[in-house]
Amino acid sequence: MTARPNEEGVRAAGLRLRSLASVLLLLAIWETAARAHLAPTVLLPAFTVVAADLGRNIADGSLASDLTLSLYRAFTGLAIAGACGILLGMLMARSRAVHWLIDPLVAIGFPSPKIAFLPVFILWFGIESLSKILLVAFACVFPVIIGTYSAARAVHRVLLWSAFSLGTTQRGLLMCVILPASSPRIFATLRIALPVALITTFTAEMVAGGGGMGATLVYSQRFFESPTVFAYILVMLGIGLLLDAGVRVFARRYLAWAEE
Amino acid sequence: MHHDLLAHALIRAAPLLLFGILWQAASSVGLINAAFLPSPAAISVALADLLAGGEIGTNIFITLFRAGAGLLLGAVCGIWLGLMMARSLKFRAWVTPIVGGTYSLPKSALIPLFALWFGIGSITAICAVYLACLLPMTVNTFQGVVSTPKVLTWSADALGTRKRQMLRIYLRHALPDVFTGLRIALGFSFVLAISSEMIASTSGIGKLVFLYGENGAYDYMFAAIACVIGVAFLCDRAMLAVSAWCLRWHESAADARAA
Numbered sequence: 299m300t301a302r303p304n305e306e307g308v309r310a311a312g313l314r315l316r317s318l319a320s321v322l323l324l325l326a327i328w329e330t331a332a333r334a335h336l337a338p339t340v341l342l343p344a345f346t347v348v349a350a351d352l353g354r355n356i357a358d359g360s361l362a363s364d365l366t367l368s369l370y371r372a373f374t375g376l377a378i379a380g381a382c383g384i385l386l387g388m389l390m391a392r393s394r395a396v397h398w399l400i401d402p403l404v405a406i407g408f409p410s411p412k413i414a415f416l417p418v419f420i421l422w423f424g425i426e427s428l429s430k431i432l433l434v435a436f437a438c439v440f441p442v443i444i445g446t447y448s449a450a451r452a453v454h455r456v457l458l459w460s461a462f463s464l465g466t467t468q469r470g471l472l473m474c475v476i477l478p479a480s481s482p483r484i485f486a487t488l489r490i491a492l493p494v495a496l497i498t499t500f501t502a503e504m505v506a507g508g509g510g511m512g513a514t515l516v517y518s519q520r521f522f523e524s525p526t527v528f529a530y531i532l533v534m535l536g537i538g539l540l541l542d543a544g545v546r547v548f549a550r551r552y553l554a555w556a557e558e
Numbered sequence: 559m560h561h562d563l564l565a566h567a568l569i570r571a572a573p574l575l576l577f578g579i580l581w582q583a584a585s586s587v588g589l590i591n592a593a594f595l596p597s598p599a600a601i602s603v604a605l606a607d608l609l610a611g612g613e614i615g616t617n618i619f620i621t622l623f624r625a626g627a628g629l630l631l632g633a634v635c636g637i638w639l640g641l642m643m644a645r646s647l648k649f650r651a652w653v654t655p656i657v658g659g660t661y662s663l664p665k666s667a668l669i670p671l672f673a674l675w676f677g678i679g680s681i682t683a684i685c686a687v688y689l690a691c692l693l694p695m696t697v698n699t700f701q702g703v704v705s706t707p708k709v710l711t712w713s714a715d716a717l718g719t720r721k722r723q724m725l726r727i728y729l730r731h732a733l734p735d736v737f738t739g740l741r742i743a744l745g746f747s748f749v750l751a752i753s754s755e756m757i758a759s760t761s762g763i764g765k766l767v768f769l770y771g772e773n774g775a776y777d778y779m780f781a782a783i784a785c786v787i788g789v790a791f792l793c794d795r796a797m798l799a800v801s802a803w804c805l806r807w808h809e810s811a812a813d814a815r816a817a
Contacts, residue, residue, distance in 0.1 A: 316651035324656065341675055399573045406574075409794035410787040411748040414764065416756070417771030417779055422594060497664040497749075504669065505756045505768070512667075516757065519670035527674060531667050538662030 351525035375434025387446025412437035445487025449480035605781035628687025636695025644703035691743035698739030702732025737801035
């Protein structure tokens with residue numbers, strides 16, 4: 299337990315080495331299994347083949363256009379959900395009537411699998427981007443409402459009372475006290491909603507087509523272009539990791555004052 | 559006491575009734591085009607027809623079986639993985655990059671891959687559900703076990719607890735987190751089961767909803783979606799009740815009673 303700093307450094311390096319080795323080992327097993335034809339090439343293309351396919355997709359711009367379309371849908375939907383969800387959550391926290399009105403809808407909407415509504419959204423908003431963006435917004439809005447509501451309820455009473463005794467208006471209270479005080483927790487719920495937005499976008503594209511990462515992924519699978527399937531999954535994995543890291547950096551820089 | 563509960567439930571559900579009446583009124587007057595949104599009455603008729611015909615029951619059971627099997631596998635493996643990661647630094651170092659990577663991956667991306675490997679049907683759906691449930695179970699169990707106070711383990715050690723029994727201490731301390739993970743995984747299991755049915759299956763409620771939509775039987779489509787919402791809601795409530803019962807000894811139970 300009481301290792302000297304130097305020894306601890308060595309141990310940490312050893313653990314990091316294991317993490318690196320684990321990824322490399324996985325790639326090596328994948329490559330050799332594919333090269334040894336342990337599985338048919340259609341089911342398991344070699345990693346190098348997948349990497350070459352990825353390079354081709356990057357070079358001809360198809361990956362870039364799919365990726366921008368998907369990210370545009372995901373982030374527009376998330377932005378709509380954020381705006382509506384924060385507004386509704388705040389209203390629910392401040393007004394009993396609004397709480398009474400919206401609470402049962404949220405209670406039922408939150409656990410329901412939103413992807414089941416995709417045919418409805420296609421019926422109402424067509425097969426192009428709009429239906430997907432609105433489905434993403436619909437899927438993300440419930441966690442945002444619930445998160446904002448509990449964040450606003452958790453604002454310390456002393457803050458509210460102090461603001462009141464200094465003569466704040468309701469509007470001022472909302473904009474200058476409650477919103478800033480609950481912003482770290484609201485950010486945390488947006489962080490939960492971000493992967494939901496990505497999953498919903500990709501799934502909607504897979505089911506309904508209309509371009510984007512998900513649509514290309516499913517077409518490649520149907521035509522048994524397995525290198526592209528693997529390449530696109532790797533890109534989605536990278537996007538997930540990158541966004542997660544970006545959110546973490548953002549939180550450390552701007553929300554460091556709020557220690558949980 | 560009983561009357562109070564009933565009255566409370568009615569007051570809570572009143573907005574839903576209000577909403578339904580408004581919707582029905584707007585449909586009857588002709589404000590809402592039935593081709594875009596059938597009236598609640600039409601949906602109810604379709605729902606009664608579906609429930610009587612048994613088609614919906616079979617498909618819901620198929621979906622529930624896929625979701626449940628994946629959830630069960632994911633929970634068992636996830637609890638084991640989380641426990642191992644929390645107990646062994648070396649094991650954690652080996653699996654962290656893989657767990658971290660799959661955690662950030664939108665799991666539905668794997669549906670086409672599983673469809674490629676296992677074809678169309680239950681195995682693909684169960685695999686997708688399994689992976690989606692595995693990650694929240696692993697991460698939550700890990701956090702629950704890692705945060706076990708040293709006082710607990712030291713006391714147990716001092717009393718001569720054997721290694722096997724130590725596991726029970728860790729798991730008991732992690733139980734609230736395990737239930738948090740289970741509730742998240744339950745939500746994922748429905749989403750992934752229905753998604754994979756829409757993408758690669760010939761049966762299940764997801765496929766049924768989609769088929770009704772494609773054939774323009776919108777009252778039946780809405781009725782099937784209403785079934786999905788109802789089943790998901792009931793499962794979520796059942797999970798909450800089970801976790802409240804299992805955690806009735808925990809501090810959080812007292813808070814819940816006080817609130």
